[in-house]
Amino acid sequence: xxxxxxxxxxxxxxxxxxxxxxxxxxxxxxxxxxxxxxxxxxxxxxxxxxxxxxxxxxxxxxxxxxxxxxxxxxxxxxxxxxxxxxxxxxxxxxxxxxxxxxxxxxxxxxxxxxxxxxxxxxxxxxxxxxxxxxxxxxxxxxxxxxxxxxxxxxxxxxxxxxxxxxxxxxxxxxxxxxxxxxxxxxxxxxxxxxxxxxxxxxxxxxxxxxxxxxxxxxxxxxxxxxxxxxxxxxxxxxxxxxxxxxxxxxxxxxxxxxxxxxxxxxxxxxxxxxxxxxxxxxxxxxxxxxxxxxxxxxxxxxxxxxxxxxxxxxxxxxxxxxxxxxxxxxxxxxxxxxxxxxxxxxxxxxxxxxxxxxxxxxxxxxxxxxxxxxxxxxxxxxxxxxxxxxxxxxxxxxxxxxxxxx
Amino acid sequence: xxxxxxxxxxxxxxxxxxxxxxxxxxxxxxxxxxxxxxxxxxxxxxxxxxxxxxxxxxxxxxxxxxxxxxxxxxxxxxxxxxxxxxxxxxxxxxxxxxxxxxxxxxxxxxxxxxxxxxxxxxxxxxxxxxxxxxxxxxxxxxxxxxxxxxxxxxxxxxxxxxxxxxxxxxxxxxxxxxxxxxxxxxxxxxxxxxxxxxxxxxxxxxxxxxxxxxxxxxxxxxxxxxxxxxxxxxxxxxxxx
Ligand SMILES: Nc1ncnc2c1ncn2[C@@H]1O[C@H](COP(=O)(O)OP(=O)(O)O)[C@@H](O)[C@H]1O
Ligand SMILES: [Mg+2]
Numbered sequence: 001x002x003x004x005x006x007x008x009x010x011x012x013x014x015x016x017x018x019x020x021x022x023x024x025x026x027x028x029x030x031x032x033x034x035x036x037x038x039x040x041x042x043x044x045x046x047x048x049x050x051x052x053x054x055x056x057x058x059x060x061x062x063x064x065x066x067x068x069x070x071x072x073x074x075x076x077x078x079x080x081x082x083x084x085x086x087x088x089x090x091x092x093x094x095x096x097x098x099x100x101x102x103x104x105x106x107x108x109x110x111x112x113x114x115x116x117x118x119x120x121x122x123x124x125x126x127x128x129x130x131x132x133x134x135x136x137x138x139x140x141x142x143x144x145x146x147x148x149x150x151x152x153x154x155x156x157x158x159x160x161x162x163x164x165x166x167x168x169x170x171x172x173x174x175x176x177x178x179x180x181x182x183x184x185x186x187x188x189x190x191x192x193x194x195x196x197x198x199x200x201x202x203x204x205x206x207x208x209x210x211x212x213x214x215x216x217x218x219x220x221x222x223x224x225x226x227x228x229x230x231x232x233x234x235x236x237x238x239x240x241x242x243x244x245x246x247x248x249x250x251x252x253x254x255x256x257x258x259x260x261x262x263x264x265x266x267x268x269x270x271x272x273x274x275x276x277x278x279x280x281x282x283x284x285x286x287x288x289x290x291x292x293x294x295x296x297x298x299x300x301x302x303x304x305x306x307x308x309x310x311x312x313x314x315x316x317x318x319x320x321x322x323x324x325x326x327x328x329x330x331x332x333x334x335x336x337x338x339x340x341x342x343x344x345x346x347x348x349x350x351x352x353x354x355x356x357x358x359x360x361x362x363x364x365x366x367x368x369x370x371x372x373x374x375x376x377x378x379x380x381x382x383x384x385x386x387x388x389x390x391x392x393x394x395x396x397x398x399x400x401x402x403x404x405x406x
Numbered sequence: 407x408x409x410x411x412x413x414x415x416x417x418x419x420x421x422x423x424x425x426x427x428x429x430x431x432x433x434x435x436x437x438x439x440x441x442x443x444x445x446x447x448x449x450x451x452x453x454x455x456x457x458x459x460x461x462x463x464x465x466x467x468x469x470x471x472x473x474x475x476x477x478x479x480x481x482x483x484x485x486x487x488x489x490x491x492x493x494x495x496x497x498x499x500x501x502x503x504x505x506x507x508x509x510x511x512x513x514x515x516x517x518x519x520x521x522x523x524x525x526x527x528x529x530x531x532x533x534x535x536x537x538x539x540x541x542x543x544x545x546x547x548x549x550x551x552x553x554x555x556x557x558x559x560x561x562x563x564x565x566x567x568x569x570x571x572x573x574x575x576x577x578x579x580x581x582x583x584x585x586x587x588x589x590x591x592x593x594x595x596x597x598x599x600x601x602x603x604x605x606x607x608x609x610x611x612x613x614x615x616x617x618x619x620x621x622x623x624x625x626x627x628x629x630x631x632x633x634x635x636x637x638x639x640x641x642x643x644x645x646x647x
Binding site for chain 2: 353354355356358359360361362363364365366367369370373374376377378379380381
């Protein structure tokens, strides 16, 4: 048995709990799912499903996308690419074609991290592999949809994304479930490699069901002069999501910017954060979250680790409580390992200020309209690199969730 | 009568800050409110607007003949009361344009209004975010011009404004209060000033001086301003009575 498998089994056997988040009994989820047919046109979906896809940034027409991948339960039902120099494969195919992808497979994420990474290895279902060749700048984003259609299953996904030197790519990952799905579990390991001078923008929109548990495990390796931008949006109910992506700025002048928008309605538990480790001179990072509790629970974490003098980083965790129930715990953490790091944070949790509401009311807006405007402003984080239509989609989700949370 | 304040007392944080105020403003009139720091000027405007925290413990406010003493703020605004705040809050993430478009009742486009105040660049900035003192005053006026109210409450519109911009602001207020019209003028204003500079732009009709929460002197605003400047607030209160 390989060393990786051994480690996975050991962690699984020890039922190694995650550092954060509620513990999940993995035996409560089905390991098998029905096999779905390949769908070359992504045409086999109802209007309701297509609407669900659109809400997470996935367009079934494939228009204005350089490539599309769709994993339904455990089956890769679609995989197409229209951009020269960009590779998109199901993970199973990539492992076969590249002889186990030894330089990348479990090289960023440690398989022993916790029982979820262990499970992702032992019960690997599939995932996607994206590689942009050196110097290639993809015209449109690549979209990857992770979809759970079968009641009660676990979906264990492992993705590898490689941006070769000087390349540019925007990846949209949309996660959603069948309409009216009940229970489900999604484990998603993502290993992201951004090489010298490359830029990767990753936009991830989650719209799981209210009884779905979600445990993504992501590590990003960023080389010299490269840029990683992440936009994560989760505004619909979910039973629990716990993730804590780790970004390692390994090369000189590497840059990371992480934006997170969370809205937790009643019954949702979100423990979401990001850690950026500034390991080389001249590296910079910005980690920004805007969170709203409309009755649900949120833990917004953020961590900056400065290893070299002169690195610069800023952390911002702002939370808004819209309900008497629910909670928001902002946990910003600064870890300076040498003198000369420049790191700061700003955290605020509170309710909407009455002064702001009344100011807008004095202009003639009623209380509800005033509140909606303030909430929208609060969630209005500038997310760089978003295609216009996706920005509109996010704006639309914001305004819709406004209606449901106010 | 456009605005009638009858025997009004107001409490802030459990302390009475205005005592038995009586004040009437008719259509077309401009009134000036004088008074030293902490005398209750802002509190009076806030109470007219209906801002919470300025609790009316006695008396009443009538606007256009309707008792508005307990009306919500937005309904007062809809009836035609507009106010420029002394220290308005910042609203991050909301562009000034988004607000103006929602409240624009002026007939002119948002762009045109902003152009006419020479503040087109404000539209794409977040409401009051990082605005200088003078910019805040202009932004408040921009919103008021869009709102097109009948009674304009101005809380120190010229404080913190440089000399060049005082002229701009003075002229905007003059227009806002329809000073170009005579018989047809309907708009009225209640303006707080310390510097008196604004008096050079407005023919004001009447002045009121607040001292320790009460109106202690009323009269010709220019004469009052001169008296205050030469002899101080207390002395002004004594000489007129
Ligand atoms: N939010 C507040 N909390 C406590 N006291 C206040 C507050 N606002 C006003 N006051 C008090 O009320 C009185 C009148 O204040 P204000 O109306 O702002 O005066 P002015 O505008 O004439 O300077 C002052 O004594 C002031 O300290
Ligand atoms: Mg004042």
